[in-house]
Amino acid sequence: ARMADEVLFQFLHNELIQYVYKSAEHGEMENGRCITRLENMGFRVGQGLIERFTKDTARFKDELDVMKFICKDFWTCVFKKQIDNLRTNHQGIYVLQDNKFRLLTQISAGKQYLEHAPKYLAFTCGLVRGGLSNLGVKSIVTAEVSVMPACKFQVMIQKI
């Protein structure tokens, strides 16, 4: 595959956030809708990426197998590291913990700017949801941070 520099993606990601929040100022869009917009963009990208990443992989055995793929291969392709910890309650909830999340490392190592963290996570929540969706897994993905740059993504599988 072709290579680009990760800095480009990081700067572009920052511009996406700036753009969405700036257009919100004029249109009186509240924070929640900005998050949704970023999440939706991530969703489209996640759908496209997973198609590329899985074109040579074997079929997945089950849901857990899919989640492992997201934590290892998908995360490595996108963020150049694996998810540090995957936990599940075996009832459709998965918690993916990244102790050094790439899109937060430039912002803070601690609690400074914590209130801005959600904007920097929304796109990635969408990435995961879009990726899962193209693997036939419908989900809701949220993220939480208590100390940057660590964060947890929670995936709730929607049973159809």
Place this chain on the structure above:
Amino acid sequence: MSRQANRGTESKKMNSELFTLTYGALVTQLCKDYENDEEVNKQLDKMGYNIGVRLIEDFLARSSVGRCHDFRETADVIAKVAFKMYLGITPSVTNWSPAGDEFSLILESNPLVDFVELPDNHSNLVYSNLLCGVLRGALEMVQMAVDVRFAQDTLRGDNVTEIRMKFIKRIEENLPVGDD
């Protein structure tokens, strides 16, 4: 911060598809938000400019490139070092104006347009216009005012993709008194 500590020791290369697809999602969103292609082009240029003014710092910190003495040297650095570093491609530099203040970058391939097809109703969209903004913003930070635009684009049916760059003027440095 981590960037400082990691500088030089860690590869910053990644799969370009994430960048390409994210850019695609952005253009799609802009096309929904704005009524006409010109507005989208303008917005892409603006975002590129914002990226360029930051990217130049990253570039100067990571490459060992010093100050360019003329526009020809600038052209070489852009094509052979910067494009290579960030997009993994090396455009050729051609079509110099006799005065040496204008040249073209010819892109054999453009990673931004992988997987892209322009619909007929967006004939005025300059899909990769972000690049113009990036170049303009980055050069402005090294005191060069440059006009950058797409002269040809394979997405719009041209044989090659050509970015035309025209030197306008050197921006005077306003150094604080007593600073070197």
